[in-house]
Amino acid sequence: MSDIPATVASSEPVHRLAILFDIDGTLIISGGAGAASWRMAFDELYGIPADIGQFTDTGMTDPDVGRQTFVAVLHRQPSRAEFAKLLERRLHYLYQTVADSKDYRVLDGVEELLPRLLDEGYLLGIVTGNLEAAAHIKLHRAKLNRFFSFGGYGSDSTDRGELTRIALQRAALVYGEALGPEQCIVVGDTPHDVEGAHGAGIACVGVASHNFNAEQLRAGGADYVIGSLREGLPL
Ligand SMILES: [Mg+2]
Incomplete structure (x- = not known):
């Protein structure tokens, strides 16, 4: 491996395997x-x-x-x-x-996107500040739990970078193969999500569907910004 010039290796296209989703404001809003x-x-x-x-x-x-x-x-x-x-x-x-909650809803594009990503072979996980049990209570009402086979939660660490790294380790356990940060992407709706993703060395897609607009997410360092998940992900 050492005789391969680094420039060649780093110019190879990145193939993403795993997608980590934030919950509140990204997949659903719980309406308070x-x-x-x-x-x-x-x-x-x-x-x-x-x-x-x-x-x-x-x-x-x-x-x-x-x-x-x-x-x-x-x-x-x-x-x-x-x-x-x-x-x-x-x-x-x-x-x-x-x-x-009368205002609970699944955000635009989520119900179409998740099964499509699974069909395309992506591994889907959760990365959220919610306690693990709270995350699953929130997803359960819309029957979205079934799409996610691993995750990092607020009950794993109060540091979002650390809980994102834990999510990656769990993905490796579930799927029986190591996953590097460059093979993953985080999808979130706040600058906290961007910070957490970058803390784990992972790129972040900002979804300007709820709390923050595109400009604010870009200013917060998001690598990509989309208006809603209806647009699909920049994979
Ligand atoms: Mg959120």
Whole structure:
């Protein structure tokens, strides 16, 4: 291998094998179900209907959302037991808030794109700041879980680069072959997704379908920007 000039190797076309999708704002919008479930959990446990939108940003991982909101409304760190209980009550309410959400919807192009990508031989995974259970509760209502055989979640790391690397390792386990970052692409709707992808050495497609427009995603470093998944992916 060492006698092959590096320039030849690097000019070979990249063949992408795996596609990692963010959930909220990329595949679905839950219509506020996530925030409602946190509010109900804080209200039940502490009598405070906490609004995570006041204390956290779109694209943060669930553990960060829970911890920062806890500190903001209770002015101290949660104990280990308090935090575990908070996460449990939040997941408990999330089943209901997702089921009841009037504004829950699958974003444009998703239901056509996912089966087509599988037919074309791509491996599909999830990369999200949601706790693993929360991710699957959100996908379940639209029966989208079945498309994804691996993932990296907010319950794996609060660092999006790290949880994206974990997703890649899981893809390798599931499919029995190593996958390099250059063989993958991340699809997300926020600059946090871009940052996480780049942290793992993976290119990122920004989808300007919900929270951020094309200009903002480009400014956030997205390698490609599309208006919605109806356009397909730049593979
Ligand atoms: Mg998102």
